[in-house]
Structures are given as C-alpha cells and as structure tokens.
C-alpha cells in the first residue's frame with residue numbers, strides 16, 4: 001500500500017461542491033468524469049499531494065445516493081494507491097478483509113479499483129487504486 005490516492009466525498013450537487021472545493025483548495029477541478037458502472041459523476045481536484053474526488057450519484061441505486069440518503073453528504077471513502085492491485089487483493093483477502101469485487105474493476109481517473117467492506121476496516125470504506133496501463137489484462 002503506497003500513499004493515499006484520494007479522499008472520496010459524497011455530494012448531492014457536483015457543481016455546487018466543486019465551486020466550494022475550488023475555493024477551499026485554491027485550485028480548479030482538473031477532471032470531471034462519469035463512471036456509468038458505478039452510477040457516479042466525479043470531479044477531481046489536487047493541491048500538492050492531496051487529491052479530492054467529489055462524487056454525485058447518477059441513480060437512486062448508486063452507492064453514493066444511498067450513502068447520502070442514509071448519512072448525508074460527507075467523507076465517503078479513502079483510496080490507497082497500490083502497485084499491484086491483484087496481489088494486494090489476494091493479500092488482504094488472506095488477512096480477512098471482505099473484498100466487494102472479486103476482480104479489479106475500472107475506476108475514474110484512469111485507475112483499476114477494488115473496494116473493501118467498511119465493516120472489516122473499522123467502519124471506513126477503503127478503495128485500492130492501481131494506475132490502469134494500456135496492456136492490463138482484465
């Protein structure tokens with residue numbers, strides 16, 4: 001596990017939240033990306049080594065929409081950068097963590113991702129992120 005790759009924040013309105021975080025971080029959104037498979041629209045900001053991912057649900061069934069319905073807006077997950085997501089998934093499975101997807105899946109910002117259930121990480125949803133290079137076999 002390398003550095004924190006991003007902090008995911010669940011928001012009800014991506015544009016309004018982007019404007020707030022642009023003021024807060026004194027930088028502009030560098031990428032807006034829809035991840036249809038996750039039913040989310042994301043906006044990324046980076047200041048120094050700190051990356052923030054704002055997420056709006058695009059369907060009532062979206063994990064983000066359900067999170068906001070239940071808990072309101074706020075910090076949704078912590079993503080860690082990994083060099084080899086498959087190896088890390090095997091290691092963490094062996095350590096008793098519950099993986100929410102059994103294969104790496106495409107994420108935003110050119111990553112392959114896997115999520116760990118919050119109940120196996122003291123109530124925190126954890127995301128593993130590996131840079132998605134072109135010749136990655138799914």
Ligand SMILES: CC[C@H](C(=O)O)C(=O)SCCNC(=O)CCNC(=O)[C@H](O)C(C)(C)COP(=O)(O)OP(=O)(O)OC[C@H]1O[C@@H](n2cnc3c(N)ncnc32)[C@H](O)[C@@H]1OP(=O)(O)O
Pocket residue numbers: 008035038040042053055063064066067070076077079100106107108109111113115117118119123124125127
């Ligand atoms: C991939 C694009 C992008 C990227 O970076 O590349 C993203 O980050 S996409 C982010 C959105 N996608 C996901 O979050 C996928 C993984 N999440 C899930 O599979 C679900 O959200 C899950 C399993 C965490 C929760 O499922 P669900 O909401 O259907 O179940 P419950 O509401 O019953 O929740 C079960 C239990 O977990 C607690 N919970 C839910 N979400 C979170 C959270 N984000 N952080 C901490 N805890 C969470 C919830 O409160 C329930 O707890 P309980 O004590 O049983 O009430």
Ligand SMILES: [Co+2]
Pocket residue numbers: 006008053077079127
């Ligand atoms: Co994320």
